[in-house]
Amino acid sequence: MTETERVRIDGVRAVSVPVTDQDRAVEFYGGTLGFETRLDEPLEQLGGRWIEMAPPGNGISIALTPADERAPSGVDTGIRFTTPDAAALHAALQAGGVDVDPLLQWEGTPPMFDFRDPDGNVLYVSQTP
Template structure:
């Protein structure tokens, strides 16, 4: 029997929650869904998501066990990968080259301020 109905939130470790929040909101255009003190984590429970999006990202304080600068495995969807790539690199975001392979939607990797690796692909 399947007890789970979806994926709600994935965690990304960050060294500075305020800097991460600024990047995800002002650079990526996400919205803040929750920002609550959470002293048990040494910071806040900070959740962002694409506007109207389903799955969210919790920007949690990095630890020795869960350090910043990781390959998140998160794949973000975009209607225009080339435009998203140009916009992000135009804002100084570190991004790898736009991949445009025959038969595969365009995609690229990019990095948040903590060098966490994210992926964007045309949906």
Template sequence: MNHITGVLTIGVPVTDQDRAVQFYTETLGFELLMDAPLPQFGGRWIVVAPPGADVSLALVPASEDNPAGVDTGIRLATPDAEAAHKHFLAAGVDTDELLRWPDVPPMFSLRDQDGNRLYLTQA
């Protein structure tokens, strides 16, 4: 029997949950799916996701054991990497160059307010 059937949520450590919610919802266009007090966790349980996505991100409080400012390895899908790249550059997001390699979808990386690296790849 397979006890694992999918990926639901990936944690991203942040130093300021309110600022992170603002960045992920207003700048990246994610939806706020949950924002619940969780004092034993040192903050709140906050879940955001692109509209209609199957996998979400939990904006968890950073700690000594779970520091912010990491390469998350998270690949986000975009229908048009070039347009997204231009949009985030114009919005002042810390964005790297648009990469175009033969036989590989265009992609680029950007960082949130804590320096957590996310990748956007043309789907």
């Protein structure tokens, strides 16, 4: 085994989303989106907690980290979630008061939309092909 083979990256654990109020973010990601809490521990170095949440059964978590000058909230996260029914999820989020953009549907492309969490962080959803 070469040195490169021993030190390779073998996965993604979490993707960070900066938030201004971690309790509010936990309520949104857990209560509104249905994510489960994987980890919630004090982390003084961050000025808050290390919180990881994920859709049930999913291997990659969203880390809800305290926003600061280096990582402000209200950003385009680039995170793309999947769902078996984009139209139904879009309608449910919109009915729940979530800031969602129109459902996009183009021939040959899965339906998709974007939405914002309470801090204005942009997240995306597309229907599982």
